[in-house]
Each structure stands twice: as structure tokens, then as C-alpha cells.
Amino acid sequence: MSPVRDDRFPPPAEQRPILIVDDEPGIHQLLIDALVDEGYCTPAAGDGREALALLKQFTPGLILLDLRMPRMDGIAFAAALRRRAHPQPPVVVVTAAPFDAETLDRLGVAEVLVKPFVLDAVFSHVERLLSPAGA
């Protein structure tokens, strides 16, 4: 069930925000457009460092994570995420690069979407994995 969208920042947990981490403006915009349409709240970051900074301010219900980014890539971010105390939102990796399944597994990545992805796949993963409100 999709919550009613709210443009407050930082978004409260009940909004179940989806954090988008990707340096490509096109992908960024596409994911935001698609998810906002479905009523989700979608704060976004351009790389791992930015994303970590945002996490200090709120807890997302799900993270859509690109692997190849400047300054701090997806792997480094996921590792940093795991080192934090709870909560640990589910992470879906969205990537065009070849990836090492073992590494992602170890980092607790819930799912991998390979570009070019189909929007239906995005929605289905989001619906399935998005933590229930307040969790």
C-alpha cells in the first residue's frame, strides 16, 4: 500500500522514504519520476558520501544503490552502512557494471537489478522489500 506523499524534509519514517543513490542524473530522475508517481517519497544522493550524510538525518525504508559513483562507490557505501548501528534498511543494487555476487551477498544486499531494468521489476522489489511503516 503506498503512503500519501509528503514533501517534508527530512521525511518522517512513516513516509517510508526510498533513498536513491546514483550519480547519473538521467537514472536519478527516472527513478524519482517513477516512484513519486506511485506515491513514494524519494530523497536522493549523488554518491556514497552524500548518502551517508543523509542517513544521519533520517532512516529510509529502502535504498536503491548504484555501484559506480565518484568519491565513494556503492560497495564502500554498503560496507559503511553495515558498520552502523541499527536500523539497516534493505538495499537494492541497481547497476550496469559487472558485480561480484559474493561480495554483495556478504554486504547483505537484498536484491540486484541490472540496467537496463524494467520499471515493473523496480516496483515489485520496492513493494516486497520496503520495511513496514515505523519499523
Added chain:
Amino acid sequence: MVTEIPPAAPARHAVQFYESDVFLLGAIDEFCGAALRAGDAAIVIATEPHRAALEQRWGADGMDIAALQASGRYLALDAVEALTGFMCGGEPDQERFTRLIGGHLTALAAGGRMVYAFGEMVAILAIGGQHEAALRLEALWNGLQQTLPFALLCAYPMHQLGGEALSALIEGVCNAHTEVTPAESYSALPTSDSQLRAIAVLQQKARSLDAEVAERRRSEQLLQTLLQISQKLHASLDLETLLGELVKEALRLVGATGGFVCLHAGEGMTTHGYVQGETIEPLERCWPAGEGLPGRQLVHPAAYLVNAAGEFDGIDATFRERFGARNAIDVPILGSDDDILGCIEVHGGYGSPAFTAAEREKLAALARIAAIAIENAHLYREAQAAVRLRDEFLAIASHELRTPLTVLAGQADLALRRLRRDGQLSQERLRHTLDVVTGQAARLAHLLDQLLDVASLRRRGSVPNRATVDLALLVRRAVAAMRPHGEALSIVLEAPETLPASIDAPGIEQVVTNLLDNAVRYSPDGGTIQVTLSHDAPHGRAILRVRDHGLGIPLERRAQVFERFFQAHAEEFRSGMGLGLYLSRQIVRQHGGTIRPDFPEDGGTCFTVELPLEPPAPSGADAGHLDTVTRRSGD
């Protein structure tokens, strides 16, 4: 195996070697003809043509052959037929021979006549390769002579008894006879002096033939050996293995105690190891042109042979002192274009016999085989490198193309979903979607162009399509087109009013755009990009500088700046396949210009392009000497 012949009876058993049929007929006539004329009996066991020629001759002489036959004084038999009468299982059967031939002789000897027999059967057996049988038959004839009185003449055609295999036969034959008459080239000589000369000449000929045969054998042997070595070398495409095997074979081939192989790399001949027997000791040496025997190959390639070498004979001190090298052979390895690929050097130590010219030739032959194998190994390496590059290329291309494709497809999908859901699409939404679609499609197209550019760059001629354009205007336009990309950035341009140049405008525009693009991309935090275009009149060229104050390039990556797929911050950084600089350098080089990066103290990167305004004079080749990357030509 030579059959033992029972000693010849006191009766006459002569053998005549002949070269011509005429001579043979003369001999038979002297033997049998004379007998018939003297009233004795004769039997001729010969081939049909010989019998016919003989009887014709006798007929012409006035002998009545028919009468002689009727009176039982003359009998002619076909040699081949007669043979079948007593040959049994490839061997002459004694009993049958005695019965058949002995029978005829007895009949002819009726009335106490003396019988003169001529037989060719032994010759037929010998020519047919049945040497044992021939000698056995000679023995049977000898045996028969012990019980029956008759004189016997055999004849062998000399020209059909050539070859070493028959020398044993000849000896056996001669031993079986009481008289031996050589063929006419001796026998027909008039004086004993000329006969002696003939013998001396024959002796010399025999010796020289012996020597030639021995030489042929050695050549055959060498050929066999080289063939085997060749197969061994060509079985390996790995250069290291190949070189090791090569030296070991060289040592074996000429009986050397140690040796090494050099490859011509850059300025000199380089080796990485010294081989002794089966062991390779690591040894790094490089001889520049002129130094030592290997260096001499670079100046004057030839097969060098040095025995009892002194200090200045070209054998390195290391080899003389450490490995006791005293003699050496050094041969060049020449490629198919006669270019020097390297050399092989082998050494003999103290106590080893000196190397011979023959051994030098052997090593030279080995070097020729080695050349092919080495060229193959090089080609293989190049092929492997090309495959690796292609795979890298495909991987990167595949990755880079996915992003625009994702965005394009995604936005279109989104628009469709909205349309289905709402039954309509707002103008704004539609415009936005189409903007994205066209934008991403353009990006895909651009990436594809870059890929194709790289692929076709090799095939394209190295001469750009020049036209006279205003370079200053070109740069201004490129800068203007860049401006919308970086809002946080400012691009400052300094350029003359006009700057005419004869260049490939689209190509140079690509270069300028690429440099500006990089500057923008490597300045994620904004800042100023300084672009300066100036005219270096004394050198007839333009100088373009693009300087950013951004991320710069890490020290360890600077050398690779112009390589394909180079990304300064590889794993982390985004888009672009790293082809831009590679292509830019190619284009600038094609114009006879240079391009180089500098990394100022206060950060960022500055690219400097020096571009000739006119095409270089025909004598000049590829420029680009200032490029920081050194790769093999043809990259």
C-alpha cells in the same frame, strides 16, 4: 651376406663386364664363335635380343647356324626360360640345374668335343636384385665344372650394376671367376700405360664419390635434425619457452658448453639468461649497437666465428671469466623483412675443440628456423593483446551504453503507464518524456560514434581532410556549446579575433569539445576553466590550452592518460568510455601536432595542444614526440 663360393676348378670361368652390347657381342664371338669355327661346340644362354644379334652377326660372317644346330654343335637357349627351369623359391635348385644345364652340356660334348658356354642368367638375377641367387648360381656353375669339362663365360652389364649395394656382389662375382675382364673403357685401351692412367683416374673418382656420398649423408642428417628441432620450436607459441628450447638445441647441435639468445629490443640486444646443458642461469645483459658480438650484429649482421678469443674479440668478459668461454659462434636471427630479431651465441670452454665453419653454418641454419618461430610467437602475443583489448572494449561499451538505454526506455515506459492509468498525458509530461528520449538517444549516438571511431581509426588513412577554416571561431563556438553543461562552472576564453588554419574542422572540433568536456567532468565542485588560443607565428602553429582547477589525475595514472579506456578515477568515476583523449591524440597526431597534459602545483589539469596551421612538409612522419605515453608503434 656373401655366399661362399667353392674354389674355381682349373677349368676356365671368365667374367666379362661390358658397357655396350657391341662390346659384349664381340666378347661372345671371341669365346663361342671361335670355338664353333674351330670345330668345337658352343651353348649360348642369353636374352632374345642378344641371341638374335649374335646369330645375325655369325650369319653375316658366313656361319651356317641351322646346320650347326642340326649337327648338335650349337645350342641357343633363352636365359629367362632357362632360369625358370631350375629356379625354385627364389633360389637356383642344384639338382634341377645339374639335370637341365648339365644335360645340355653333356649332349653338346658328344664325341669328345670341347664345349664353350656363354650364360647371362647370373646377370639377369643380379640386375633383378637377387644378388644372393646370382652368386649361388655362379657357385653352381663352378660346381658343374668339376664334373663336366667346359669353358664358361659370364657377362655383366656395368651400367646396370651401379650403386653401393652391388659392390659386394661384384666382389663376390670376381672371386667366383678365374679371369676377370673389366669393361671396354679399360679393356679397349691400346697401351698398358693408358690403362694405368685409366686406373689412376678411376681411383680418384672412386675416392671423390666416396667423399661426396659421405657429405650427402651428413647433409641429410643435418636436415633431419633441423626438421626435428623445427617441429619442436614451432610447437610452442610462448616466447619464453621457445627461447629456452632454442638455446638448448643450439648447444646440442654444435656441441657447445654454454650459450644464450638475445632479442633485439629498443636500442640493443638483450638477454635474460645463460644456458649450460639443461640449466638456465638468470643473467641480464644488454649490448648496444657495436658492443660485443651481439652488438656487432646490429651493425653488420653475419655469422661470426671466434676461436681462442682474446679480450677484444667480442666475447663478453662475464662469459670468459665466469663460464670459461673461449670459443664462440654468434649468428643473427633475421626476420622476414631482414630486420634483426636477435641473435644466438654459443660458447666452447677451455679444453673444447675449436668451432668449425661447418658448425657455424649449422647454427646459421638453426637461426633461420628460429626466426620464423619467434615471429610467430610475437604475432601470437599481439593477437592475444588484440583479443584482450577487444574484450575490454566490449565490456566497457556494453556498460556505458546501458545507462542512456535505461533512462530512455524507462521514461517511455513511465509515460505509457501514466497514459494507461489516467487515459491521457499532460503536455508537460509528454514534452519532458520526449526531451529525455531524444537527449538520451543523442547520447547513445555519440557513444556509438566514439566506438566506431576507435574501430575505424586504424583503417582510416593518416591524412586528414583539410580545409581552410577560422580556428578562433571554431574554438569560440565549441566553448559556447559547452556553457549550458556546467552552471556552477565558468569558462573563460582568450583567443585572437581570427586564426586561419588548414585543418580537418570536425576533427579539431571534436578535440576541443573533448578537452572542454573532460575539464567540466573533472570539476564536479565547479570553478573556472581557462581556455587560451594563441598563434605561435615563428613555428607556424596554434597553441590551445585548456586548464581546469578540478580533481586532476593521480600521479600513478598520469602516464596512461592517452590510452584507450583510460579513466583517471577508474572504478569510481562515471560515464564516457575514456576514448575521448585517445581519439583526440590520434586526430592531433594526424595533423602533425602534439598534445600533452600538465599538472600545475595548485591542482587541476592543463592540456596543451600544438597544432601546425599548415600541413607539414612531406618529409615529416608522425609527430607526437612529446606525448607522454610510449607504446609500440601501430597501437
